[in-house]
Amino acid sequence: MTLILGIESSCDETAAAVLQDGRHLLSNVVASQIDLHRQYGGVFPEMASRQHVLAIYPVLQQALAEADVDWDDLDAIAITRGPGLAGSLLVGMNAAKGAAWARGIPLVGVNHLEGHIYSNWIEAEGNHPDKTFPVLVLIVSGGHSELILMHGHGQYQRLGGTIDDAAGEAFDKVARVLGLGYPGGPAIQKAAEPGDVRAWRFPRARTKNLYDFSFSGLKTAVLRAVQRLEGQNLQVSRKLKAGAQLPAQTVADLAASFQQALVDALTEKTVLAAQQMGVSEICVCGGVSANAALRQTLRQRSPVPVSVPPLYLCTDNAAMIAAAGHYRFAAGERAGLDMDVIPNLRLF
Numbered sequence: 421m422t423l424i425l426g427i428e429s430s431c432d433e434t435a436a437a438v439l440q441d442g443r444h445l446l447s448n449v450v451a452s453q454i455d456l457h458r459q460y461g462g463v464f465p466e467m468a469s470r471q472h473v474l475a476i477y478p479v480l481q482q483a484l485a486e487a488d489v490d491w492d493d494l495d496a497i498a499i500t501r502g503p504g505l506a507g508s509l510l511v512g513m514n515a516a517k518g519a520a521w522a523r524g525i526p527l528v529g530v531n532h533l534e535g536h537i538y539s540n541w542i543e544a545e546g547n548h549p550d551k552t553f554p555v556l557v558l559i560v561s562g563g564h565s566e567l568i569l570m571h572g573h574g575q576y577q578r579l580g581g582t583i584d585d586a587a588g589e590a591f592d593k594v595a596r597v598l599g600l601g602y603p604g605g606p607a608i609q610k611a612a613e614p615g616d617v618r619a620w621r622f623p624r625a626r627t628k629n630l631y632d633f634s635f636s637g638l639k640t641a642v643l644r645a646v647q648r649l650e651g652q653n654l655q656v657s658r659k660l661k662a663g664a665q666l667p668a669q670t671v672a673d674l675a676a677s678f679q680q681a682l683v684d685a686l687t688e689k690t691v692l693a694a695q696q697m698g699v700s701e702i703c704v705c706g707g708v709s710a711n712a713a714l715r716q717t718l719r720q721r722s723p724v725p726v727s728v729p730p731l732y733l734c735t736d737n738a739a740m741i742a743a744a745g746h747y748r749f750a751a752g753e754r755a756g757l758d759m760d761v762i763p764n765l766r767l768f
Contacts, residue, residue, distance in 0.1 A: 423489060424749065425497045425519075426742025427480070429512030430504025430532045431562075432468045434475035435738035438487035438494075442746030443543040446487035448732070448739045451475040454603065461602050469507030476515045483738070491523045498745020501529040502765025503563070509761035517757055527755045528745040532736075533559055533767045537570070538743035539733040540703040546730055556699040558690050560714070561706030562588030565686070567631045567693055568767075570703075573747045578768045579693055580631025587682060587708045590635035594642050594678050598671050608675045609711055615669075615676025620645060622681040624688070631693055633685060642678050679713055687717045694724055703727045710734040 421440060428435040432453040438446040453463075453471050484490065499516035502509060520527040537557050541549045557568040557576075565582040585593070588605060595604030600611055622641050625634035650665055666674075694702055701724055708714065710731050719726045733739060 422495045422746060422749070423493055424528075424742040424746050425483070425494050426530075426535075426738035426740070426745060427497065427499045427512045427516050428532075428535070428736055428738040428741045429472045429476065429508050430500045430502070431508055431736060432463045432471075433736040434472050434479050434512075435736065436479045436483035437738035437742050438483055438489055439542070439739060439742035439746060442743055442750070443541060443549040445542055445544065445739050446489070447483045447485075448737060449479050449483045449486065450732075450735075450737055451479050458602050461596060463505070465505045465507060468505060469511060472508050472511035476511055480515065480519075491519065491525065494523075494525050496526040496528050496745060496749045498528045498530050498741050498749070500532050500535065500741050501759060502762035503532055504761075504763060506761060506763045509763065513759070513761050517759075521757055526749065527757070527759065528748050528753055529755045529759050530741045530744045530748065531765055531767050532741075533564060533566070534744045535740040536561065536705040537568070537703065538747070539705050539729040539737070539740040540727050541743050542729065542733060542739055544730050544733060546728055547733075548727070551703075551727075552700040554697065554699050555701045555703050556690065556694050556697060558686065558702065558704045558709075559706045560587045560686060560704065560708035562586060562592065564706065565633045565635075567690060569693075569697055569699070574751065576768060579697075580627075580629050580633070580689065582633045582635065583627060584634055584636035585639060587633070587635060587686065588706070590639050590682060591708065593639050594675075597639075597643050597646050598666075598674060600671075600675070605708055605711060608679055609713070611672055612676035612679045612713075613672070615672035615674070617676045617680040619673035620677035622677055624681055624685045631689055633689065635682060635685070638678065638681055638685075642674060645674060679711070683711070683713045683717050686714060687721055690718065691721050691723065694722060699724060701725050701727055705729060705734070705740075707735045
């Protein structure tokens with residue numbers, strides 16, 4: 421039996437989790453800062469790092485207590501070292517190093533994106549940890565939209581990704597345009613429920629690389645539509661109250677049409693890659709994978725099974741870091757106490 425403590429603090433969630441044998445979740449604690457940052461329309465980095473300092477110790481203690489384990493029961497500590505906000509990453513890293521040094525526990529550094537990938541390997545509703553490689557991974561989050569061919573554990577081939585805005589970033593920006601607030605993904609999904617997906621013909625971008633994504637033009641198309649409707653030339657930096665003058669049904673139609681355009685783009689390229697690469701399964705992960713329209717559309721159109729984690733494993737959490745750390749630990753990987761955070765850490 422292997423017990424891994426995962427610690428995640430790359431952005432605005434302070435999280436800790438204990439995972440057994442890379443799949444059995446014993447605890448999963450997340451202290452969210454969404455309410456704190458909502459007033460700014462996005463994450464305020466300095467405030468985020470301060471909140472991590474306040475939350476990290478209680479979160480760690482709660483994760484160990486809920487798992488009914490002590491520090492001396494742990495085989496390793498898996499810690500996010502990047503990508504993310506430097507100040508936020510440092511809080512988690514220093515906590516992990518302190519515990520590792522004080523208790524003599526091995527330390528494993530994990531890429532945050534790899535953590536999202538391994539959220540699909542945790543035994544939970546909608547997940548089955550026993551997968552047959554190769555699998556296709558679609559990472560869709562606030563800062564990343566990537567298509568990855570996974571040949572084995574830790575073996576990644578990047579097929580494509582966003583050439584401008586990530587899917588989550590597009591959700592947040594369009595939510596501002598429509599006056600729906602932060603975070604944009606859940607706000608747009610809710611606003612779109614009574615909307616007509618055919619009310620607006622928004623673009624699905626074509627890219628030189630068939631597996632790349634582009635959402636900047638889609639975002640701009642929504643902005644131009646709002647400008648025409650409101651009859652004024654709004655600036656991108658003044659979007660927090662944009663859309664507030666529009667009728668509720670118009671906002672719903674705009675939200676639904678935008679969401680469908682983005683989902684269509686993600687689905688079309690993911691299905692194409694699955695067909696051409698001969699994969700056994702599609703694994704979707706990242707915050708945007710919580711979107712109900714994306715889940716439904718991918719499952720309807722995919723030629724192979726689609727794995728999407730339960731909602732609590734889609735957004736940032738430490739269970740996914742522990743899962744990725746388990747496989748690195750099993751492969752013999754160990755990090756020294758001189759390990760540092762890398763805010764722009766790459767997976768490939």
